[in-house]
Amino acid sequence: MKEDFWNYSIDRPFLQRKLRGVIIELGCLYGLPSYKIKVYELFKQFLDDKVKPNRDIRHTIYYYGMAQGNASEWDRLWELFLNEQEPQEKEKLMEALTASKETEILTRLLQYAKNESYVRSQDYIFVILQISRNPVGTQLVWNFLRDEWQYLVNRFSLNDRILGRLIPIVCSHFNTYERLAEMNVFFDKYPDAGAGNAGRKTALEVVSNNIKWLEKNEITISNWLISF
Secondary structure (H helix, E strand, O other), X not given: OOHHXXXXXXXXXXXXXXXXHHHHHHHHHOOOHHHHHHHHHHHHHHHHHOOOOOHHHHHHHHHHHHOOOOHXXXXXXXXXXXXXXXXXXXXXXXXXXXOOOOHHHHHHHHHHOOOOOOOOHHHHHHHHHHXXXXXXXXXXXXXXXXXXXHHHHHHHOOOOHHHHHXXXXXXXXXXXXXXXXXXXXXXXXXXXXXXXXXXXXXXXXHXXXXXXXXXXXXXXXXXXXXXX
């Protein structure tokens, strides 16, 4: 990847700048070494020298940089988040905080985010969802929901539509009978779903279909991969 590609230029056509951002994000998503190295370098420049990345790739640098970061870097990013006043920048930093690969940090964030002096109430469920999208955080969030469901209901109420969508989103990639059984136990324990009633039914259907798909295709896919 040429160095010029990473350098922002207002002279580039708009679509070229957008394409650049998409390519960099895809490179990070698929873990390409050259992208990871450069992104972490830019992330460190931001933390150490307060050099903000170009606006069109800032979200990517923050998120995938923090995904490679350690606890000390997370703490520094957390302080920057707390002190940031610009709403869009604060949102980018908040999402980046959910990218850590350390379970202890994500567990801490789940608790920190309860405090409205840290995270606005309207952003709280967004933080939970973002942590659940992190492969390291999916199980953490599922455990958190089962342990803290009554707290969430007391805070937002069963009629809250965003809370009602939380379960189907978090569970959407489950694909084992164990997880399906856990969902049924959870729903039996808390039968009143409120605005999430339809979402629960959808979640059970999606996970059941995920299991069936895996049972039907897992061996074929495994054999195909082995053949390469």
